Amino acid sequence: MSRLSDFNRAPEFRSRFRFVSLCRLALSLFAAFGLVRLVRAQEESATAISHVKEVFERAAKAVVKIHGVDEHCEISGTGFFIDPTGTLYTAYTVGGEAGNFTIDFNGKRYPARQVLADIRSGMAILKTDVATPALPIGKSEELEVATPVVAIGYPLDLPETPNFGMIAGFDRKYLGRYFSTTHLRVNLPTQRGEAGAPLLNMKGEVVGILVSSLENNSACYAVPIEAAEKIRSDFVRFGEARHGWVGINVSEAAKQVEGSRAEMTQIMDGTPAAGSGIKPGDILLQVGRKKVHEPEDVLDASFFITAGDTVPITVMRGNEKLTFNVQAELHPASQRPPLIASPTNQAIPLKLDSEVQRTP
Amino acid sequence: MDEFNDNEIGKLLRLKRYEQPPPGYFENFLHEFHRRQRDELLREPLWRILLERTQGFIFRLDVRSLTSYPAAIAAVLVCAAVISLKIYQEPGAANVVALQSGPALSTAVNAEGEWTLASPAATRIFRAQPLRSLNESANTHRAAIPPRYVLDSVPVSYESTFRF
Amino acid sequence: MEQPKTDEDQQLVARTQSGDAAAFDQLVIKYTPRLYGLVYNMTSNHEDTNDLLQDIFSKAYKAIRGFRGKSSFYTWIHSIAVNMTLNFLKKRGRRFHLSLDDVDTSIQNDKEFLELTATSSPVREADLSELQRRLNEAMMKLSDEHRAVVTMFHIQGMPHSEISKILRVSEGTVRSRLFYANRQLQNYLDEFRKNPVG
Numbered sequence: 001m002s003r004l005s006d007f008n009r010a011p012e013f014r015s016r017f018r019f020v021s022l023c024r025l026a027l028s029l030f031a032a033f034g035l036v037r038l039v040r041a042q043e044e045s046a047t048a049i050s051h052v053k054e055v056f057e058r059a060a061k062a063v064v065k066i067h068g069v070d071e072h073c074e075i076s077g078t079g080f081f082i083d084p085t086g087t088l089y090t091a092y093t094v095g096g097e098a099g100n101f102t103i104d105f106n107g108k109r110y111p112a113r114q115v116l117a118d119i120r121s122g123m124a125i126l127k128t129d130v131a132t133p134a135l136p137i138g139k140s141e142e143l144e145v146a147t148p149v150v151a152i153g154y155p156l157d158l159p160e161t162p163n164f165g166m167i168a169g170f171d172r173k174y175l176g177r178y179f180s181t182t183h184l185r186v187n188l189p190t191q192r193g194e195a196g197a198p199l200l201n202m203k204g205e206v207v208g209i210l211v212s213s214l215e216n217n218s219a220c221y222a223v224p225i226e227a228a229e230k231i232r233s234d235f236v237r238f239g240e241a242r243h244g245w246v247g248i249n250v251s252e253a254a255k256q257v258e259g260s261r262a263e264m265t266q267i268m269d270g271t272p273a274a275g276s277g278i279k280p281g282d283i284l285l286q287v288g289r290k291k292v293h294e295p296e297d298v299l300d301a302s303f304f305i306t307a308g309d310t311v312p313i314t315v316m317r318g319n320e321k322l323t324f325n326v327q328a329e330l331h332p333a334s335q336r337p338p339l340i341a342s343p344t345n346q347a348i349p350l351k352l353d354s355e356v357q358r359t360p
Numbered sequence: 361m362d363e364f365n366d367n368e369i370g371k372l373l374r375l376k377r378y379e380q381p382p383p384g385y386f387e388n389f390l391h392e393f394h395r396r397q398r399d400e401l402l403r404e405p406l407w408r409i410l411l412e413r414t415q416g417f418i419f420r421l422d423v424r425s426l427t428s429y430p431a432a433i434a435a436v437l438v439c440a441a442v443i444s445l446k447i448y449q450e451p452g453a454a455n456v457v458a459l460q461s462g463p464a465l466s467t468a469v470n471a472e473g474e475w476t477l478a479s480p481a482a483t484r485i486f487r488a489q490p491l492r493s494l495n496e497s498a499n500t501h502r503a504a505i506p507p508r509y510v511l512d513s514v515p516v517s518y519e520s521t522f523r524f
Numbered sequence: 525m526e527q528p529k530t531d532e533d534q535q536l537v538a539r540t541q542s543g544d545a546a547a548f549d550q551l552v553i554k555y556t557p558r559l560y561g562l563v564y565n566m567t568s569n570h571e572d573t574n575d576l577l578q579d580i581f582s583k584a585y586k587a588i589r590g591f592r593g594k595s596s597f598y599t600w601i602h603s604i605a606v607n608m609t610l611n612f613l614k615k616r617g618r619r620f621h622l623s624l625d626d627v628d629t630s631i632q633n634d635k636e637f638l639e640l641t642a643t644s645s646p647v648r649e650a651d652l653s654e655l656q657r658r659l660n661e662a663m664m665k666l667s668d669e670h671r672a673v674v675t676m677f678h679i680q681g682m683p684h685s686e687i688s689k690i691l692r693v694s695e696g697t698v699r700s701r702l703f704y705a706n707r708q709l710q711n712y713l714d715e716f717r718k719n720p721v722g
Contacts, residue, residue, distance in 0.1 A: 070391070070508075071394070072390060073507065074507035074508070075507055075510050076508070076509050076510065077509075077510040077511075091510070092517075093510050093511075093516060094510050097395075119516055120517050121517060122516050155509070157506070157509075174514065174515070175514070177514075177518050178518055178519045179515060179518055180517040180518060181517070190511060191509075191511065192509035192510065192511040193510060193511065194511055195510040195511045195512065196510075211512070211515050211516070212511065212513060212514055212516075213511050213512075213513060214513070217511070221515050223515075223517070245524070247523075248523060249522070249523045250522040250524070251522060262522075287524065295522040296522065298523070298524050299519055299522065302519075302523070302524030305524065366706050366710075369706050369709050369710060371639070372659055372713075373674065374678060374679060374681075375631060375634065375636065375637055376565055376679050377561065378628045378630065378631040379565075379624060379625040379627055379656070380625055380626070381560065381564075381570060381573075381574075382625075382626075386553075386556055389552070389556050389577070390549060390552055390556075392578065393552060393578060393581055393582075396582065397582070397585070400582070
């Protein structure tokens with residue numbers, strides 16, 4: 001008759017026992033590890049959620065409701081402070097074509113005045129004379145598709161409201177119409193009154209200004225903060241936005257040359273490019289620091305040129321790579337003299353020559 | 361009554377009157393219209409605008425006042441302005457031509473719809489008019505007039521052609 | 525829908541022609557809802573309607589100096605609207621998609637709606653939004669010209685005489701187009717009633 005202890009002492013049994021124990025130990029360790037990971041994951045997601053709340057709570061004080069009066073009626077939008085002396089960023093549609101501005105800040109209403117409005121960038125700068133909190137400026141270049149973002153706005157007649165979503169894309173155009181610079185497309189719900197809202201990364205830094213909505217307000221476009229900062233820097237240097245201009249028309253080349261399909265098809269007379277040595281037919285490779293691969297790339301390059309700057313332009317001509325330094329002048333669209341606004345401020349009945357063109 | 365008769369067709373069609381655009385649409389319409397007018401104005405060559413102004417001015421005057429001193433001076437000034445601006449306008453004219461003959465970038469075929477406005481970056485024109493009261497329309501849903509809550513459906517900034 | 529008082533329009537037109545842009549704004553405010561209905565029901569697309577309305581008022585503003593008052597402003601601007609919409613539809617061709625506006629909830633208080641849902645079996649059996657869709661599809665199957673008369677007569681409530689002035693055809697033509705279009709719509713909707721699914 002064998003006893004249990006006899007079995008235990010048998011060599012194969014002992015090794016099997018060791019093996020099973022090791023397995024059990026491994027399993028327990030694995031389970032413990034898994035549990036720790038689960039707890040940490042829960043903590044992380046709880047942290048992510050609490051981050052949004054944190055971002056909102058810290059930033060909301062610097063976001064204000066803007067009231068204005070345009071030529072028809074009162075308007076209402078959103079804006080935010082970017083320095084402690086009451087300088088506000090908002091969308092052009094809020095701060096650009098209205099007057100009699102007031103803002104709701106800290107439970108009180110303060111007057112504000114327009115400092116600058118730039119239709120090309122889609123933003124406006126207002127100012128109020130009071131000490132204010134300010135949002136730190138971030139970098140939209142650090143954003144990627146699916147990066148989470150927070151927006152804070154004043155929808156309709158409601159108080160400051162957080163919105164949470166993510167970067168959906170970096171768009172050059174919408175419904176066939178090109179933007180003046182790449183816009184951030186964001187999948188977060190927006191409501192009327194939120195034009196001018198700040199778009200924040202999870203560090204609480206501003207990376208964009210909300211300017212318009214798409215598709216039943218389920219997504220929106222934001223102007224990257226770098227574009228707004230460019231305008232502000234122009235203002236600090238010159239007192240106005242200084243869009244630069246070199247005088248070259250670009251279109252799609254028949255063949256790709258050195259990685260670029262951007263052909264300079266027209267050098268306009270009387271422009272800085274005219275005397276520079278650049279010739280029609282040259283393939284554009286780089287403008288300033290921006291590399292060009294297709295005609296669309298010229299939009300961003302163009303937007304960030306300031307009149308007066310010297311812009312290095314690199315082209316491919318035949319087999320030669322050439323660089324020309326061209327001094328940008330003021331963009332013709334900004335040159336329109338104010339004669340257009342007549343003293344009596346009437347719109348002019350224009351004669352119609354032909355049927356209004358509708359593109360098919 | 362198994363089939364639709366004329367009467368019923370009529371009633372069903374009349375019910376289509378209840379298909380209405382989203383709230384705020386009609387209030388926003390005039391605003392969009394003015395913005396478009398300003399955009400179109402910027403695309404006109406200056407000399408043409410001045411010509412229209414002059415025509416309008418003359419149209420509203422009677423003949424006697426045309427022979428007055430101020431009118432004569434005004435006419436001379438206008439001529440001088442037109443001539444000098446025409447000279448100044450040359451690059452602008454080239455731009456307008458470029459806009460019209462450039463590649464069909466702003467007219468990309470897209471089943472969603474295309475934008476035909478092709479206005480370059482613009483300075484703003486502010487038409488300072490006193491507040492007007494808006495007529496109540498039967499189809500709008502307003503009691504007292506609330507402010508217009510701003511959020512456009514398309515960004516204001518755009519380029520019509522690739523140039524720098 | 526009754527025609528507006530022509531003297532008010534005449535005053536606004538006169539003021540616009542003498543340079544008062546605010547007067548034209550009044551005309552825009554007044555006519556936008558009416559013209560919206562007209563253009564939307566011809567195109568069944570909200571976005572296209574918006575673009576067209578902008579074009580229509582833009583054209584009207586440019587042409588108003590030449591408006592001599594031979595017809596009423598109402599007829600004149602409806603003419604512009606119908607013609608621009610028909611031109612647009614010709615260019616758009618068969619490549620379209622419906623972009624329908626929501627039905628306002630006040631429909632539930634409409635006498636005719638209540639009658640239809642109470643008595644008529646085709647309507648009672650169908651879900652309202654499905655019916656709306658079917659009706660819009662049936663409308664799109666009509667030719668552009670037939671859809672125009674159906675819209676003007678049934679939806680906008682314009683009399684035959686007004687429609688004939690706008691389209692520059694005889695009243696007889698208007699009546700016969702309506703008759704034909706009604707038959708077409710009946711056929712399409714009967715098909716739906718017989719095959720309610722799909």
